[in-house]
Amino acid sequence: MTEQGVRLQDRRIALGITGSIAAYKAVDLLRLLQAEGADVRVLMTASATEFIGTLTLETLSRHPVDSDVLALQADGRIGHISTAHDVEAIVVAPATAHWLGAMANGLASDSITAACLATSVPVIVAPAMDGGMYAHPATQANVARLREFGYHLVEPEFGPLASGMVGQGRLASLDRIVDATVRALGGAPAAVAGAPTGAVSQSGAPGNSASAGSSRTDLAGRHVVVTAGGTAEPIDPVRFVGNRSSGKMGIAIAEEALDRGAAVTLILGNHTVEPPAGAHVAHAETAAEMEAALRALTPPSGPRFDVLVMTAAVADFRPHSPSAKKVSRSSGMTLEMVATPDLLAATAERVRTSIGASGARRPVLVGFAAETGSLERAEEKLRSKGVDLLVANDVTEPGSGFGTDTNKVTIYSSDGSSEELPLMAKREVAEFLLDRVAVRLAAIVGESAALAETN
Numbered sequence: 001m002t003e004q005g006v007r008l009q010d011r012r013i014a015l016g017i018t019g020s021i022a023a024y025k026a027v028d029l030l031r032l033l034q035a036e037g038a039d040v041r042v043l044m045t046a047s048a049t050e051f052i053g054t055l056t057l058e059t060l061s062r063h064p065v066d067s068d069v070l071a072l073q074a075d076g077r078i079g080h081i082s083t084a085h086d087v088e089a090i091v092v093a094p095a096t097a098h099w100l101g102a103m104a105n106g107l108a109s110d111s112i113t114a115a116c117l118a119t120s121v122p123v124i125v126a127p128a129m130d131g132g133m134y135a136h137p138a139t140q141a142n143v144a145r146l147r148e149f150g151y152h153l154v155e156p157e158f159g160p161l162a163s164g165m166v167g168q169g170r171l172a173s174l175d176r177i178v179d180a181t182v183r184a185l186g187g188a189p190a191a192v193a194g195a196p197t198g199a200v201s202q203s204g205a206p207g208n209s210a211s212a213g214s215s216r217t218d219l220a221g222r223h224v225v226v227t228a229g230g231t232a233e234p235i236d237p238v239r240f241v242g243n244r245s246s247g248k249m250g251i252a253i254a255e256e257a258l259d260r261g262a263a264v265t266l267i268l269g270n271h272t273v274e275p276p277a278g279a280h281v282a283h284a285e286t287a288a289e290m291e292a293a294l295r296a297l298t299p300p301s302g303p304r305f306d307v308l309v310m311t312a313a314v315a316d317f318r319p320h321s322p323s324a325k326k327v328s329r330s331s332g333m334t335l336e337m338v339a340t341p342d343l344l345a346a347t348a349e350r351v352r353t354s355i356g357a358s359g360a361r362r363p364v365l366v367g368f369a370a371e372t373g374s375l376e377r378a379e380e381k382l383r384s385k386g387v388d389l390l391v392a393n394d395v396t397e398p399g400s401g402f403g404t405d406t407n408k409v410t411i412y413s414s415d416g417s418s419e420e421l422p423l424m425a426k427r428e429v430a431e432f433l434l435d436r437v438a439v440r441l442a443a444i445v446g447e448s449a450a451l452a453e454t455n
Protein backbone atom coordinates (compact mmCIF):
# COMPACT_ATOMS: atom_id res chain seq x y z
CA MET A 1 0.00 0.00 0.00
CA THR A 2 1.02 3.57 -0.49
CA GLU A 3 2.51 5.59 2.32
CA GLN A 4 0.53 8.46 3.65
CA GLY A 5 0.94 11.67 1.71
CA VAL A 6 0.88 12.91 -1.86
CA ARG A 7 3.79 11.46 -3.78
CA LEU A 8 3.01 12.43 -7.36
CA GLN A 9 2.00 16.06 -6.79
CA ASP A 10 1.56 17.79 -10.18
CA ARG A 11 3.26 14.93 -12.02
CA ARG A 12 1.95 14.48 -15.58
CA ILE A 13 1.34 10.82 -16.24
CA ALA A 14 -0.05 8.90 -19.22
CA LEU A 15 -2.03 5.78 -18.34
CA GLY A 16 -2.06 3.24 -21.18
CA ILE A 17 -4.89 0.71 -21.07
CA THR A 18 -4.93 -2.36 -23.30
CA GLY A 19 -7.55 -5.01 -24.09
CA SER A 20 -7.47 -7.16 -20.97
CA ILE A 21 -10.40 -8.14 -18.80
CA ALA A 22 -8.53 -6.31 -16.03
CA ALA A 23 -9.07 -3.02 -17.92
CA TYR A 24 -11.86 -2.11 -15.50
CA LYS A 25 -9.27 -1.87 -12.73
CA ALA A 26 -7.57 0.93 -14.65
CA VAL A 27 -10.38 3.25 -13.57
CA ASP A 28 -9.42 2.77 -9.92
CA LEU A 29 -5.75 3.07 -10.86
CA LEU A 30 -6.49 6.41 -12.48
CA ARG A 31 -8.20 7.57 -9.29
CA LEU A 32 -5.30 6.38 -7.12
CA LEU A 33 -2.75 8.19 -9.28
CA GLN A 34 -4.89 11.31 -9.05
CA ALA A 35 -5.18 10.87 -5.30
CA GLU A 36 -1.39 10.98 -5.20
CA GLY A 37 -1.60 14.37 -6.90
CA ALA A 38 -0.93 13.32 -10.52
CA ASP A 39 -2.52 14.83 -13.61
CA VAL A 40 -3.40 11.72 -15.65
CA ARG A 41 -4.29 11.43 -19.32
CA VAL A 42 -5.41 8.15 -20.82
CA LEU A 43 -4.22 6.27 -23.91
CA MET A 44 -6.10 3.15 -25.01
CA THR A 45 -5.73 0.45 -27.61
CA ALA A 46 -8.78 -0.15 -29.80
CA SER A 47 -9.39 -3.45 -27.96
CA ALA A 48 -9.37 -1.69 -24.58
CA THR A 49 -12.30 0.48 -25.68
CA GLU A 50 -14.32 -2.75 -26.04
CA PHE A 51 -13.78 -3.45 -22.34
CA ILE A 52 -14.37 0.01 -20.82
CA GLY A 53 -15.81 3.20 -22.25
CA THR A 54 -13.77 6.30 -23.05
CA LEU A 55 -16.54 8.46 -21.54
CA THR A 56 -15.72 7.23 -18.02
CA LEU A 57 -12.02 7.86 -18.48
CA GLU A 58 -12.48 11.26 -20.13
CA THR A 59 -14.81 12.34 -17.33
CA LEU A 60 -12.50 11.22 -14.55
CA SER A 61 -9.22 12.30 -16.16
CA ARG A 62 -10.64 15.54 -17.55
CA HIS A 63 -8.64 14.98 -20.73
CA PRO A 64 -9.66 13.52 -24.08
CA VAL A 65 -8.70 9.84 -24.40
CA ASP A 66 -6.28 9.00 -27.20
CA SER A 67 -7.47 5.66 -28.57
CA ASP A 68 -6.69 6.15 -32.26
CA VAL A 69 -3.07 6.46 -33.31
CA LEU A 70 -4.13 7.98 -36.64
CA ALA A 71 -6.42 10.69 -35.19
CA LEU A 72 -5.02 14.20 -34.81
CA GLN A 73 -5.74 16.31 -31.74
CA ALA A 74 -8.19 19.20 -31.97
CA ASP A 75 -5.24 21.62 -32.31
CA GLY A 76 -3.76 19.57 -35.17
CA ARG A 77 -0.95 18.04 -33.10
CA ILE A 78 -0.16 14.33 -33.34
CA GLY A 79 -1.53 12.75 -30.15
CA HIS A 80 1.15 10.20 -29.34
CA ILE A 81 3.99 12.63 -30.09
CA SER A 82 2.58 15.35 -27.86
CA THR A 83 1.94 12.77 -25.11
CA ALA A 84 5.50 11.51 -25.46
CA HIS A 85 6.83 15.03 -24.92
CA ASP A 86 4.30 16.30 -22.37
CA VAL A 87 4.24 13.51 -19.76
CA GLU A 88 6.79 12.54 -17.12
CA ALA A 89 5.95 8.81 -17.06
CA ILE A 90 3.84 6.30 -18.96
CA VAL A 91 2.09 3.56 -16.98
CA VAL A 92 0.72 0.68 -19.05
CA ALA A 93 -1.80 -1.23 -16.94
CA PRO A 94 -3.12 -3.69 -17.76
CA ALA A 95 -0.71 -4.73 -20.51
CA THR A 96 -1.87 -7.62 -22.71
CA ALA A 97 0.30 -10.36 -24.15
CA HIS A 98 -0.34 -8.80 -27.55
CA TRP A 99 0.77 -5.35 -26.42
CA LEU A 100 3.95 -6.73 -24.82
CA GLY A 101 4.76 -8.38 -28.15
CA ALA A 102 4.05 -5.21 -30.12
CA MET A 103 6.15 -3.10 -27.78
CA ALA A 104 9.03 -5.58 -27.64
CA ASN A 105 9.17 -5.39 -31.42
CA GLY A 106 8.61 -1.66 -31.80
CA LEU A 107 5.31 -2.05 -33.67
CA ALA A 108 3.61 1.32 -33.34
CA SER A 109 0.08 0.40 -34.38
CA ASP A 110 -1.63 1.87 -31.29
CA SER A 111 -1.28 5.12 -29.34
CA ILE A 112 0.49 3.50 -26.38
CA THR A 113 3.30 1.77 -28.27
CA ALA A 114 3.69 4.87 -30.45
CA ALA A 115 4.00 7.15 -27.40
CA CYS A 116 6.42 4.74 -25.68
CA LEU A 117 8.62 4.64 -28.80
CA ALA A 118 8.64 8.42 -29.07
CA THR A 119 9.42 9.15 -25.42
CA SER A 120 12.42 9.01 -23.13
CA VAL A 121 10.44 9.15 -19.85
CA PRO A 122 10.12 6.11 -17.52
CA VAL A 123 7.67 3.43 -18.66
CA ILE A 124 5.97 1.24 -16.06
CA VAL A 125 4.33 -1.94 -17.37
CA ALA A 126 1.89 -4.15 -15.44
CA PRO A 127 0.94 -7.23 -17.48
CA ALA A 128 -2.34 -9.11 -16.94
CA MET A 129 -3.41 -12.28 -18.67
CA ASP A 130 -4.13 -15.97 -18.34
CA GLY A 131 -1.37 -17.87 -16.50
CA GLY A 132 -0.51 -19.99 -19.54
CA MET A 133 -0.16 -16.92 -21.73
CA TYR A 134 2.14 -15.26 -19.23
CA ALA A 135 4.29 -18.37 -18.84
CA HIS A 136 4.67 -18.86 -22.60
CA PRO A 137 8.26 -18.40 -23.79
CA ALA A 138 7.11 -15.78 -26.31
CA THR A 139 5.60 -13.62 -23.57
CA GLN A 140 8.57 -14.16 -21.27
CA ALA A 141 10.96 -13.16 -24.09
CA ASN A 142 8.90 -10.00 -24.68
CA VAL A 143 8.95 -9.14 -20.98
CA ALA A 144 12.72 -9.65 -20.91
CA ARG A 145 13.08 -7.37 -23.94
CA LEU A 146 11.07 -4.65 -22.23
CA ARG A 147 13.36 -4.91 -19.19
CA GLU A 148 16.31 -4.40 -21.54
CA PHE A 149 14.66 -1.15 -22.65
CA GLY A 150 14.81 -0.08 -19.00
CA TYR A 151 11.08 -0.43 -18.51
CA HIS A 152 9.83 -1.03 -14.97
CA LEU A 153 7.90 -4.32 -14.91
CA VAL A 154 5.30 -4.84 -12.19
CA GLU A 155 4.93 -8.61 -12.20
CA PRO A 156 1.40 -10.02 -12.24
CA GLU A 157 0.24 -11.85 -9.15
CA PHE A 158 -0.66 -15.46 -8.54
CA GLY A 159 -4.33 -16.17 -7.86
CA PRO A 160 -7.74 -16.84 -9.39
CA LEU A 161 -8.02 -15.61 -13.00
CA ALA A 162 -10.97 -14.46 -15.11
CA SER A 163 -10.92 -17.85 -16.86
CA GLY A 164 -11.79 -19.56 -13.57
CA MET A 165 -8.32 -21.06 -13.39
CA VAL A 166 -5.57 -20.21 -10.95
CA GLY A 167 -2.14 -19.00 -12.06
CA GLN A 168 0.27 -16.09 -12.31
CA GLY A 169 -1.48 -13.52 -14.44
CA ARG A 170 -3.63 -11.33 -12.19
CA LEU A 171 -2.88 -7.66 -12.57
CA ALA A 172 -0.60 -6.56 -9.72
CA SER A 173 -2.35 -4.78 -6.88
CA LEU A 174 -2.98 -1.15 -7.76
CA ASP A 175 -0.91 -0.03 -4.79
CA ARG A 176 2.11 -1.88 -6.22
CA ILE A 177 1.64 -0.16 -9.56
CA VAL A 178 1.38 3.26 -7.92
CA ASP A 179 4.45 2.52 -5.77
CA ALA A 180 6.41 1.45 -8.87
CA THR A 181 5.42 4.69 -10.59
CA VAL A 182 6.59 6.74 -7.62
CA ARG A 183 9.89 4.85 -7.58
CA ALA A 184 10.35 5.21 -11.36
CA LEU A 185 9.94 8.96 -10.95
CA GLY A 186 12.69 9.01 -8.37
CA GLY A 187 10.74 8.94 -5.13
CA ALA A 188 8.18 11.12 -3.53
CA PRO A 189 7.93 14.83 -3.06
CA ALA A 190 7.27 15.41 0.63
CA ALA A 191 3.61 15.46 1.59
CA VAL A 192 2.40 19.03 2.08
CA ALA A 193 -0.15 19.40 4.85
CA GLY A 194 -3.10 21.40 3.61
CA ALA A 195 -2.10 21.05 -0.05
CA PRO A 196 -4.87 20.56 -2.59
CA THR A 197 -5.21 17.03 -3.92
CA GLY A 198 -4.62 17.56 -7.61
CA ALA A 199 -7.37 16.37 -9.91
CA VAL A 200 -9.42 14.85 -7.12
CA SER A 201 -12.81 16.48 -6.80
CA GLN A 202 -12.79 19.38 -4.38
CA SER A 203 -16.46 19.56 -3.59
CA GLY A 204 -17.71 21.94 -0.98
CA ALA A 205 -15.86 24.16 1.45
CA PRO A 206 -13.84 22.24 3.98
CA GLY A 207 -15.03 24.42 6.82
CA ASN A 208 -13.12 24.78 10.05
CA SER A 209 -10.76 22.00 10.87
CA ALA A 210 -12.53 19.67 13.21
CA SER A 211 -9.38 18.94 15.14
CA ALA A 212 -6.06 20.69 15.34
CA GLY A 213 -3.37 19.21 13.13
CA SER A 214 -5.65 17.20 10.85
CA SER A 215 -4.03 17.04 7.41
CA ARG A 216 -6.14 17.70 4.33
CA THR A 217 -4.39 14.87 2.50
CA ASP A 218 -4.46 12.21 5.19
CA LEU A 219 -6.56 9.81 3.09
CA ALA A 220 -4.47 10.13 -0.09
CA GLY A 221 -4.04 6.77 -1.77
CA ARG A 222 -6.79 5.18 0.33
CA HIS A 223 -10.01 3.69 -0.96
CA VAL A 224 -13.02 4.76 1.08
CA VAL A 225 -16.37 3.06 0.50
CA VAL A 226 -19.50 4.81 1.77
CA THR A 227 -23.06 3.46 1.70
CA ALA A 228 -25.67 6.20 1.67
CA GLY A 229 -29.35 6.86 1.17
CA GLY A 230 -32.33 4.65 1.83
CA THR A 231 -33.35 1.36 0.30
CA ALA A 232 -36.66 0.86 -1.50
CA GLU A 233 -38.16 -2.62 -1.21
CA PRO A 234 -40.66 -3.34 -3.97
CA ILE A 235 -44.30 -4.14 -3.23
CA ASP A 236 -45.16 -4.22 -6.93
CA PRO A 237 -43.62 -2.55 -10.03
CA VAL A 238 -44.74 0.94 -8.93
CA ARG A 239 -44.77 0.89 -5.12
CA PHE A 240 -42.15 0.24 -2.50
CA VAL A 241 -41.52 0.24 1.23
CA GLY A 242 -38.92 2.91 1.90
CA ASN A 243 -37.65 5.28 4.55
CA ARG A 244 -36.92 8.97 5.00
CA SER A 245 -33.17 8.87 4.41
CA SER A 246 -31.90 11.68 2.13
CA GLY A 247 -28.35 10.35 1.72
CA LYS A 248 -26.98 13.71 2.95
CA MET A 249 -24.82 12.29 5.75
CA GLY A 250 -23.14 9.67 3.56
CA ILE A 251 -22.67 12.10 0.70
CA ALA A 252 -21.06 14.61 3.09
CA ILE A 253 -18.64 11.85 4.17
CA ALA A 254 -17.89 10.97 0.52
CA GLU A 255 -17.16 14.67 -0.21
CA GLU A 256 -14.92 14.99 2.81
CA ALA A 257 -13.02 11.79 1.91
CA LEU A 258 -12.49 13.06 -1.65
CA ASP A 259 -11.21 16.35 -0.32
CA ARG A 260 -8.69 14.46 1.80
CA GLY A 261 -7.39 12.67 -1.29
CA ALA A 262 -9.17 9.31 -1.06
CA ALA A 263 -10.57 7.37 -3.97
CA VAL A 264 -14.25 7.07 -3.05
CA THR A 265 -16.89 4.52 -3.96
CA LEU A 266 -20.41 5.52 -3.01
CA ILE A 267 -22.98 2.72 -2.81
CA LEU A 268 -26.08 4.80 -3.15
CA GLY A 269 -29.73 4.08 -2.49
CA ASN A 270 -32.58 6.60 -2.75
CA HIS A 271 -31.26 10.12 -2.19
CA THR A 272 -32.31 13.74 -2.49
CA VAL A 273 -28.92 15.42 -3.02
CA GLU A 274 -26.40 14.97 -5.82
CA PRO A 275 -23.41 12.73 -5.15
CA PRO A 276 -19.99 14.39 -5.64
CA ALA A 277 -18.62 14.26 -9.18
CA GLY A 278 -15.34 12.65 -8.13
CA ALA A 279 -16.89 9.59 -6.49
CA HIS A 280 -17.46 6.29 -8.21
CA VAL A 281 -21.19 5.75 -7.68
CA ALA A 282 -22.76 2.28 -7.57
CA HIS A 283 -26.54 2.52 -7.38
CA ALA A 284 -28.24 -0.01 -5.11
CA GLU A 285 -31.97 0.30 -4.71
CA THR A 286 -32.82 -2.60 -2.43
CA ALA A 287 -31.14 -4.18 0.58
CA ALA A 288 -30.30 -7.14 -1.66
CA GLU A 289 -28.59 -4.89 -4.23
CA MET A 290 -26.67 -3.13 -1.49
CA GLU A 291 -25.60 -6.48 -0.11
CA ALA A 292 -24.42 -7.60 -3.57
CA ALA A 293 -22.37 -4.39 -3.98
CA LEU A 294 -20.77 -4.92 -0.56
CA ARG A 295 -20.11 -8.58 -1.29
CA ALA A 296 -18.29 -7.65 -4.51
CA LEU A 297 -16.00 -5.42 -2.44
CA THR A 298 -15.26 -8.09 0.18
CA PRO A 299 -14.10 -11.17 -1.75
CA PRO A 300 -12.30 -14.03 0.05
CA SER A 301 -8.99 -12.51 -1.15
CA GLY A 302 -9.54 -9.57 1.22
CA PRO A 303 -11.52 -6.33 1.33
CA ARG A 304 -11.04 -3.94 -1.57
CA PHE A 305 -11.11 -0.85 0.60
CA ASP A 306 -9.26 0.76 3.46
CA VAL A 307 -12.31 2.33 5.07
CA LEU A 308 -15.98 1.37 4.97
CA VAL A 309 -18.56 3.79 6.35
CA MET A 310 -22.10 2.45 6.32
CA THR A 311 -24.53 5.33 6.66
CA ALA A 312 -27.28 3.90 4.43
CA ALA A 313 -30.69 3.36 5.97
CA VAL A 314 -31.17 -0.23 4.88
CA ALA A 315 -34.65 -1.68 5.27
CA ASP A 316 -34.93 -4.15 8.15
CA PHE A 317 -37.94 -5.74 6.45
CA ARG A 318 -39.05 -6.23 2.87
CA PRO A 319 -42.30 -7.50 1.35
CA HIS A 320 -42.16 -11.30 1.26
CA SER A 321 -43.53 -11.71 -2.27
CA PRO A 322 -43.52 -8.56 -4.42
CA SER A 323 -46.20 -8.70 -7.09
CA ALA A 324 -45.02 -8.77 -10.72
CA LYS A 325 -48.07 -6.65 -11.64
CA LYS A 326 -49.45 -3.48 -10.12
CA VAL A 327 -51.87 -4.43 -7.35
CA SER A 328 -55.25 -2.79 -8.00
CA ARG A 329 -57.16 -0.95 -5.29
CA SER A 330 -60.12 -3.29 -5.64
CA SER A 331 -58.05 -6.34 -4.67
CA GLY A 332 -56.91 -4.72 -1.39
CA MET A 333 -53.49 -5.28 0.11
CA THR A 334 -52.04 -7.02 3.14
CA LEU A 335 -48.26 -7.07 3.22
CA GLU A 336 -46.35 -9.97 4.67
CA MET A 337 -42.87 -8.74 5.54
CA VAL A 338 -39.64 -10.70 6.04
CA ALA A 339 -36.46 -9.53 7.73
CA THR A 340 -33.52 -8.52 5.50
CA PRO A 341 -29.95 -9.53 6.42
CA ASP A 342 -28.05 -7.24 8.82
CA LEU A 343 -25.61 -5.79 6.27
CA LEU A 344 -23.35 -4.09 8.79
CA ALA A 345 -22.82 -7.22 10.90
CA ALA A 346 -22.59 -9.50 7.85
CA THR A 347 -20.07 -7.29 6.07
CA ALA A 348 -17.93 -6.92 9.20
CA GLU A 349 -17.97 -10.71 9.58
CA ARG A 350 -17.05 -11.25 5.91
CA VAL A 351 -14.19 -8.75 6.26
CA ARG A 352 -12.86 -10.60 9.33
CA THR A 353 -13.04 -13.98 7.57
CA SER A 354 -11.37 -12.72 4.41
CA ILE A 355 -8.48 -11.02 6.21
CA GLY A 356 -8.03 -14.12 8.36
CA ALA A 357 -7.71 -16.26 5.23
CA SER A 358 -5.75 -13.86 3.02
CA GLY A 359 -3.60 -11.96 5.48
CA ALA A 360 -4.81 -8.71 3.88
CA ARG A 361 -4.61 -5.55 5.96
CA ARG A 362 -7.72 -4.90 8.00
CA PRO A 363 -9.81 -1.89 7.06
CA VAL A 364 -11.50 0.59 9.38
CA LEU A 365 -15.21 -0.20 9.70
CA VAL A 366 -17.72 2.44 10.69
CA GLY A 367 -21.44 1.90 11.26
CA PHE A 368 -24.26 4.38 11.72
CA ALA A 369 -27.25 3.71 13.96
CA ALA A 370 -30.42 5.78 13.81
CA GLU A 371 -32.14 5.50 17.17
CA THR A 372 -35.33 7.01 18.52
CA GLY A 373 -35.59 8.37 22.07
CA SER A 374 -32.26 7.21 23.50
CA LEU A 375 -28.84 5.94 22.44
CA GLU A 376 -28.62 3.30 25.14
CA ARG A 377 -28.51 0.42 22.60
CA ALA A 378 -25.57 1.95 20.71
CA GLU A 379 -22.69 0.42 22.70
CA GLU A 380 -24.21 -3.02 22.45
CA LYS A 381 -24.63 -2.50 18.69
CA LEU A 382 -20.96 -1.51 18.36
CA ARG A 383 -19.93 -4.79 19.99
CA SER A 384 -22.43 -7.07 18.28
CA LYS A 385 -21.76 -5.65 14.81
CA GLY A 386 -17.98 -5.85 15.26
CA VAL A 387 -17.12 -2.38 13.92
CA ASP A 388 -14.39 0.07 14.96
CA LEU A 389 -16.64 3.09 15.32
CA LEU A 390 -20.40 3.41 15.66
CA VAL A 391 -22.02 6.78 15.05
CA ALA A 392 -25.40 7.00 16.74
CA ASN A 393 -27.99 9.71 16.58
CA ASP A 394 -31.49 10.19 17.93
CA VAL A 395 -33.50 10.97 14.80
CA THR A 396 -36.36 12.37 16.88
CA GLU A 397 -34.20 15.26 18.14
CA PRO A 398 -34.67 18.59 16.32
CA GLY A 399 -32.05 19.14 13.59
CA SER A 400 -30.82 15.58 13.88
CA GLY A 401 -31.35 12.77 11.42
CA PHE A 402 -33.20 12.26 8.16
CA GLY A 403 -33.35 15.04 5.59
CA THR A 404 -31.74 17.73 7.76
CA ASP A 405 -28.48 19.52 6.92
CA THR A 406 -27.33 19.12 10.52
CA ASN A 407 -26.82 16.20 12.83
CA LYS A 408 -26.14 15.60 16.50
CA VAL A 409 -24.21 12.39 16.95
CA THR A 410 -22.28 10.40 19.51
CA ILE A 411 -19.29 8.44 18.23
CA TYR A 412 -18.72 5.17 20.10
CA SER A 413 -15.33 3.54 19.68
CA SER A 414 -14.29 -0.10 20.07
CA ASP A 415 -11.63 1.07 22.59
CA GLY A 416 -14.51 1.85 24.95
CA SER A 417 -14.50 5.63 24.58
CA SER A 418 -17.36 7.75 23.30
CA GLU A 419 -17.66 11.38 22.18
CA GLU A 420 -20.92 13.28 22.25
CA LEU A 421 -20.72 15.99 19.58
CA PRO A 422 -22.91 19.11 19.57
CA LEU A 423 -25.43 19.82 16.80
CA MET A 424 -23.38 20.68 13.71
CA ALA A 425 -23.49 20.65 9.90
CA LYS A 426 -23.34 17.15 8.42
CA ARG A 427 -20.15 18.13 6.60
CA GLU A 428 -18.57 19.01 9.96
CA VAL A 429 -19.70 15.68 11.40
CA ALA A 430 -18.03 14.06 8.39
CA GLU A 431 -14.82 15.98 9.11
CA PHE A 432 -14.81 14.96 12.77
CA LEU A 433 -15.49 11.36 11.91
CA LEU A 434 -12.81 11.10 9.22
CA ASP A 435 -10.28 12.64 11.62
CA ARG A 436 -10.92 9.66 13.88
CA VAL A 437 -10.86 7.24 10.96
CA ALA A 438 -7.53 8.64 9.70
CA VAL A 439 -5.95 8.11 13.13
CA ARG A 440 -7.15 4.49 13.21
CA LEU A 441 -5.98 3.88 9.67
CA ALA A 442 -2.51 5.25 10.44
CA ALA A 443 -2.32 2.88 13.44
CA ILE A 444 -3.32 -0.11 11.30
CA VAL A 445 -0.80 0.80 8.58
CA GLY A 446 1.86 1.13 11.30
CA GLU A 447 0.91 -2.29 12.76
CA SER A 448 1.16 -4.01 9.36
CA ALA A 449 4.48 -2.33 8.58
CA ALA A 450 5.87 -3.53 11.94
CA LEU A 451 4.52 -7.03 11.26
CA ALA A 452 6.10 -7.07 7.78
CA GLU A 453 9.46 -6.12 9.33
CA THR A 454 9.34 -8.93 11.86
CA ASN A 455 8.41 -11.55 9.21
Ligand SMILES: Cc1cc2nc3c(=O)[nH]c(=O)nc-3n(C[C@H](O)[C@H](O)[C@H](O)COP(=O)(O)O)c2cc1C
Binding pocket: 017, 018, 019, 020, 021, 022, 045, 046, 047, 048, 095, 096, 097, 098, 099, 110, 128, 129, 130, 133
Ligand atom coordinates in the same frame (compact mmCIF):
# COMPACT_ATOMS: atom_id res chain seq x y z
C1 LIG B 1 -13.09 -11.33 -22.55
C2 LIG B 1 -11.65 -11.23 -22.99
C3 LIG B 1 -10.69 -11.02 -22.05
C4 LIG B 1 -9.35 -10.91 -22.41
N1 LIG B 1 -8.42 -10.70 -21.46
C5 LIG B 1 -7.12 -10.66 -21.81
C6 LIG B 1 -6.12 -10.47 -20.82
O1 LIG B 1 -6.41 -10.34 -19.63
N2 LIG B 1 -4.83 -10.42 -21.21
C7 LIG B 1 -4.47 -10.55 -22.53
O2 LIG B 1 -3.27 -10.53 -22.81
N3 LIG B 1 -5.39 -10.70 -23.49
C8 LIG B 1 -6.70 -10.76 -23.17
N4 LIG B 1 -7.65 -10.93 -24.15
C9 LIG B 1 -7.24 -10.97 -25.53
C10 LIG B 1 -6.96 -9.55 -26.06
O3 LIG B 1 -8.11 -8.74 -25.92
C11 LIG B 1 -6.53 -9.60 -27.52
O4 LIG B 1 -5.29 -10.28 -27.62
C12 LIG B 1 -6.42 -8.24 -28.12
O5 LIG B 1 -6.01 -8.36 -29.47
C13 LIG B 1 -5.45 -7.34 -27.38
O6 LIG B 1 -5.35 -6.11 -28.04
P1 LIG B 1 -4.42 -4.94 -27.51
O7 LIG B 1 -3.18 -5.52 -26.98
O8 LIG B 1 -4.20 -4.08 -28.71
O9 LIG B 1 -5.22 -4.21 -26.50
C14 LIG B 1 -8.99 -11.03 -23.79
C15 LIG B 1 -9.99 -11.21 -24.74
C16 LIG B 1 -11.29 -11.34 -24.35
C17 LIG B 1 -12.34 -11.56 -25.39
